[in-house]
Amino acid sequence: MRAGAPRVLFVIPGAADGSSMIFARRQAESLARQGVEVDQFHLRSRTSLLELAREWRRFRRRVRRMNPQVIHAQFGTMTAWFAAWAVTLSNRRRPLVITYRGSDLNPEPQGAQWQARLRAAAGRVLSQLAALRASRIVCVSRELRGRLWWRRDIAVVMPSGVDAEVFRPQPRTRARGHVGWDDSERVVLFNAGHDPGLKRLDLARRAVELVQAFLDRVRLEVLDGRTPPDRMPELLNAADCLLLTSDREGSSTILQEALACNLPVVSVNAGDSAERLAGVRHSAVVERDPAVIAAELARVLQVPVRSNGREKAREFSAQRIAGELYRIYVELGTGAGCAQAPQRTHSHA
DSSP states (O other): OOTTOOEEEEEEESOSSTTTTHHHHHHHHHHHHTTOEEEEEEEOOSSOHHHHHHHHHHHHHHHHHHOOSEEEESSSHHHHHHHHHHHHHSSSOOOEEEEEOSTTTSOOOTTOOHHHHHHHHHHHHHHHHHHTTOSEEEESSHHHHTTOSSOGGGEEEOOOOBOTTTSOOOOHHHHHHHHTOOTTOEEEEEEOTTOHHHHTHHHHHHHHHHHHTTSSSEEEEEEOSOSOGGGHHHHHHHOSEEEEOOSOOSSOHHHHHHHHTTOOEEEESOTTHHHHHTTOTTOEEEOSOHHHHHHHHHHHHHSOOOOOGGGGGGGGBHHHHHHHHHHHHHHTTOSTTOSSOOOOOOOOO
């Protein structure tokens, strides 16, 4: 650990294992490589007042033990609100950084049940109120920054970042051998996550059905949020195309991972997909219409060719994002001897 390195405590919603908030955990690893001392506090409950009281006591013990110079909430809603109150009630006022990632500021899609809409609305209010306590705000897309009610002047736009050494092109045939797919199939990869309604799995299935009517051996491979993170590079390299049909996005991490692997992408205009896919060959941003999506999928699948997406990997490399966050921590006055951020070394994109 470099002398005078910032000490930062991440507040992350959910469990400390599996694929939940894996991008936040990977960001902590990237920052550690830049010289930041990072600890992670996983907020295990965000709905039960009794459990939140217990988490508060556990959090205070963690803060006393680590004595962080910055608290960084890795999501809005109750996670950011919890961190904001922790900063407010602490004997020592520490800077608070909040990263907003999508559903914490985006409106609930039409058609959701009223209970889900009410829950989402309450979460968005907590997100906005927490922003009032923030010293710096990170939004993963320009669209999200525009949804802030206030404090836009302290908000920066920064995606989560992808490790270009982990997500890199591999021979498609070799990747298929590892994941067990037939080499003659045309595979469309789709990440339904834990909310297939929001990701519009119905629209993806309809589009692929239309393609199957005039192209042989086309298959939709649906990821349901339980895929082990270490399998993702091989799945992306084994697929022929990534499809995104979400109603709302922040900044799609899997889209960035696909680009780093040179996997073609067909996406609706959600979050920052148009910005990420600008200038990328064999990829497209399309309307939310199954026939339009199907036509573009068919074009991409008919003659399988990899994209040039890796040329854009520097825009969202984990190393670059970690360097930018380091600078934010330093600007907030974190620790003596931190006046200089670490030298950037570009990843091999």
